[in-house]
Structures are given as structure tokens and as C-alpha cells.
Amino acid sequence: MSRRNDLARNVATLFSFTSETCSDEQIETYDHVLVKLSDMVEAQAREFIADRLAKLRRAPEKTVRRLAQDDISVARPLLESSTVLRDVDLIEIARDCGDDHRMAIATRDILSELVTDVLVDEGSVPVKRAVAENAGASLSSGGVSRLLDAAGIDEDLQLALAERADLQEAEISRLAELAGERVRIRLFEAVSSGAEAMPAAAKAAAQRLSNEFWLQRYDFETAMGRVLAVARGPGLDEQTLLRFAEDDRFAEVVAVFAMLGDIGLEEAKHWMVRLDTDPFLIVAKACGLHVATVDKLLTIGPWRYRLPAAERARVVERYASIIPQSARLLLNEWQGRLAS
Numbered sequence: 001m002s003r004r005n006d007l008a009r010n011v012a013t014l015f016s017f018t019s020e021t022c023s024d025e026q027i028e029t030y031d032h033v034l035v036k037l038s039d040m041v042e043a044q045a046r047e048f049i050a051d052r053l054a055k056l057r058r059a060p061e062k063t064v065r066r067l068a069q070d071d072i073s074v075a076r077p078l079l080e081s082s083t084v085l086r087d088v089d090l091i092e093i094a095r096d097c098g099d100d101h102r103m104a105i106a107t108r109d110i111l112s113e114l115v116t117d118v119l120v121d122e123g124s125v126p127v128k129r130a131v132a133e134n135a136g137a138s139l140s141s142g143g144v145s146r147l148l149d150a151a152g153i154d155e156d157l158q159l160a161l162a163e164r165a166d167l168q169e170a171e172i173s174r175l176a177e178l179a180g181e182r183v184r185i186r187l188f189e190a191v192s193s194g195a196e197a198m199p200a201a202a203k204a205a206a207q208r209l210s211n212e213f214w215l216q217r218y219d220f221e222t223a224m225g226r227v228l229a230v231a232r233g234p235g236l237d238e239q240t241l242l243r244f245a246e247d248d249r250f251a252e253v254v255a256v257f258a259m260l261g262d263i264g265l266e267e268a269k270h271w272m273v274r275l276d277t278d279p280f281l282i283v284a285k286a287c288g289l290h291v292a293t294v295d296k297l298l299t300i301g302p303w304r305y306r307l308p309a310a311e312r313a314r315v316v317e318r319y320a321s322i323i324p325q326s327a328r329l330l331l332n333e334w335q336g337r338l339a340s
Contacts, residue, residue, distance in 0.1 A: 005045040008037040012049040019058045024225035031060030038066055046074045054081045058219045065089055072100035079104035083217040086248045087114050094118045099127055106130035110217075111137040112304055120146050125154055132160035138305055139164075144171050152178050214273050214302035223251030224265060236260060238293055245293075250301030257297075260287050262335060273302045279334075281319045285327035294319050 015022070015030045022030070038046055050067045053059045054077035061084055068078040068085055078085065079093070079101060090111075094102050095118060102123045105115065107130060119131050120143045128150050131137050139147070144167065151157040158179045161167065167175070230240060236256055244252040250272075258268035261283040271279040277298075284294050297303075298312045307315070 001042060004037065005041050008034070008041045008045045009048050011037065012052040015060070016052045016056060019056050022058070024222055027058065027060055027222060031062050034060055034063040035066055038063060038070075043071060043074060046070055050074050051077050053084075054078050057083060057216065058222060059084045069093055069097060069101075072098075072104065075101060076104045080107050084219075087112055088248055090115045091118050094122055099124050102127045103130055106134060106137070108134075109136045110305060113138045113140040113143065116140070117143050125150060125157065129154070129157045129160050132157060132164065135164070139166065141168075141171075144168075148174055148178070151175070155179075211270060211273050214306075215269055218251040218254075218301075220251045220254065220265060220269060223249070224255045227252055227255040227259065231259065238287075238289055241289075242293055242296065245296050245300050248300055253297065253300065257283070261331065263331075272297070273306075275306060277303075277307075277315050277318075281315070281322060282327045282330050282334075285319065285322045285324055286331040288324065291316060291320055 011030070011033055015034075019027075034049060038049060046067060049063070050070070053064055053067070059082065064078055064082055064084045068075050068082070068089065075093075075097075079090075090105050090108075091114060094105055094115065102119050103126065105111070106119055106123070106127055111119075111131070111134065116131050116137050116139055120128055123131070128147055131139075131143075132147055144161075147157065147161060148171065151161060158175065161175055162179070227236070230236060234240075236259055238260075241253060241256045241260065244256060254268045254272050255265060257272065258265045261268070263271075263283060267279075268283075271283065280297075281294070284297075295312070295316050298307060298315060303312070
């Protein structure tokens with residue numbers, strides 16, 4: 001067993017040193033080997049593998065998903081940090097595993113409403129409190145309502161909610177009604193002094209304004225390899241784009257979009273993360289994408305967090321008003337500049 005443990009540690013270490021230069025085929029090979037080894041080694045070796053993979057932008061997906069559902073001593077670093085885990089993975093783990101796993105998920109830098117809804121529904125009061133304390137966690141109106149329900153008998157949860165910068169006026173009023181004196185004072189201070197009183201929220205907001213913060217979370221190299229393989233086989237079309245979008249594979253969506261629009265991957269990456277959505281809309285219209293497809297693309301990847309629902313609706317409305325011929329002329333002009 002000790003030899004297997006050593007082998008697993010060595011393979012994980014080697015991959016961590018070479019992950020950025022590995023080809024798609026090499027990553028698949030590592031994935032196959034590490035999955036096999038993780039079934040054969042002791043917990044300490046699995047902990048080592050998980051710790052090595054947790055911070056990597058490019059990591060073997062099956063291994064990460066397998067270890068993220070392992071004992072919490074193994075799973076914690078992946079649940080807290082790994083960008084390889086998608087919302088669908090986090091939701092499954094939050095539903096099927098225990099509160100220790102939910103607590104680890106609740107501390108991630110960024111959480112979508114889809115994930116926080118499950119954490120709030122399935123988690124204990126400490127998990128709810130961790131979600132409320134996380135300035136990078138997006139909360140749905142239903143999620144806030146359920147947190148307020150639980151906060152009636154938990155002053156620490158009340159305080160965590162009082163620290164948030166994203167509560168609506170009606171939610172703040174409800175919190176004030178059920179809160180104790182200490183929490184009411186905190187609410188008054190927050191409303192009086194503004195965002196400066198909430199450095200955690202301000203930090204999260206600053207991160208969300210940075211395109212690079214979002215782009216560094218995705219493995220575009222491996223994604224482009226997958227997309228090229230599809231292009232060589234059945235080919236790429238709007239349905240390919242939708243399939244990757246349905247699977248929440250933002251990097252693959254960007255790669256397909258770049259190829260359909262005949263634009264560079266770098267341009268596609270930045271045009272599908274920025275708050276100014278006009279370049280994306282022009283390319284999408286020139287490609288003839290349906291409104292429903294554009295609407296779907298606006299709900300995955302960074303735009304899921306960066307564009308509020310009302311803004312997404314305005315973007316979709318603007319897309320419908322763009323004249324296809326004008327979009328194609330603009331795209332031809334951009335392509336000429338990119339080529340020169």
C-alpha cells in the first residue's frame with residue numbers, strides 16, 4: 001500500500017508541475033491514472049492529490065469530481081478552491097453530501113444563486129451563516145427570504161445579513177423588524193456610511209469588475225482542443241454552442257463562438273466577459289444566432305454573476321433590434337483590423 005501511496009503522490013506532483021503545458025491527451029491520461037489510483041490508496045494520499053489539484057486552473061475533471069465527494073479531509077481544498085468544479089457538480093455534492101461539504105462550498109470566492117439556493121435549503125444554520133457572510137455569494141430573492149426566516153432565532157445570522165451590500169430595501173426592513181438592538185445598530189451604520197463600511201463586499205465587487213479575475217478561472221486551452229475535435233468530426237453549429245451552454249462549459253462555449261464568428265479566441269474571451277456586451281451581440285447577430293440562444297449564453301460563465309436579470313433582459317431586447325446586415329458589415333470591418 002505504501003508504494004501505491006508514493007506512486008499517487010508522485011503522479012499528482014508531476015502533473016501539478018506540468019499542468020499548464022500538458023496536451024489534452026496527456027491530461028486525459030493523467031485523469032485515467034489518478035482516478036484508478038485514488039480508488040487504491042489511503043486517505044492521506046488522496047488528501048495529497050486533492051491538495052495538489054485544488055489550485056490548478058487545468059486539472060483532470062473526473063479525478064477532481066471523484067475526490068470532491070470523498071471524505072471532507074480529502075474534499076475540502078477542492079470544494080473551497082477548484083475552478084474545475086462547475087455549478088452542476090457543486091449542487092450535486094451539496095445535495096448528496098453532508099454539512100461539512102456544504103460548509104466548504106459556502107466559503108468559495110464566487111457562488112451563483114443556483115448553488116446558494118441549495119446550500120440554504122439543505123444546510124444547517126452554520127452553513128446558512130457562512131453563505132450570508134460570503135460577499136462573493138450571489139443570493140436569489142427566495143434565498144434571502146429563507147435566510148431571513150432562519151435568522152429570526154439566530155443573531156449571528158442576522159449580523160451576517162446586515163453586513164451584506166446586496167439586500168433590497170424590503171429585505172432590510174424585514175431584517176430590522178426581527179433583529180435585536182445590536183443588529184439594528186449595525187444596519188443603521190451600514191446604511192449611513194455606505195459601501196466603505198463593508199470592505200469584504202467592496203473587495204468582491206472590485207473582483208467582479210475585473211475581466212482578468214474571471215478569465216483566469218477557465219481552462220481555454222483544453223476547451224479549444226475539445227472544440228477542434230468536434231469541428232473535425234460532426235462539425236460546429238448553433239446546436240453545438242447550446243449543448244456546451246447547457247452543460248455549463250463556458251470555456252468551450254467561448255471556443256465555439258470564436259470559430260463560428262471567425263474571430264480570435266482572445267477576442268471572444270474578452271467579448272464574452274465584459275459588461276459592454278455590444279461586440280458579443282454584433283458577432284452573434286452576424287452568425288445568425290437565435291434570440292433564445294443569446295439569452296442562454298447571457299446566463300452562463302461570468303455573465304451569470306455580472307449581469308443582473310434586468311440588464312440581461314435589456315441586452316436581449318437590444319439584440320433583437322440589431323439589423324443582421326449591419327452586424328455583418330461591422331464584423332467584416334473588425335476581422336479586417338484583426339488580420340492587419
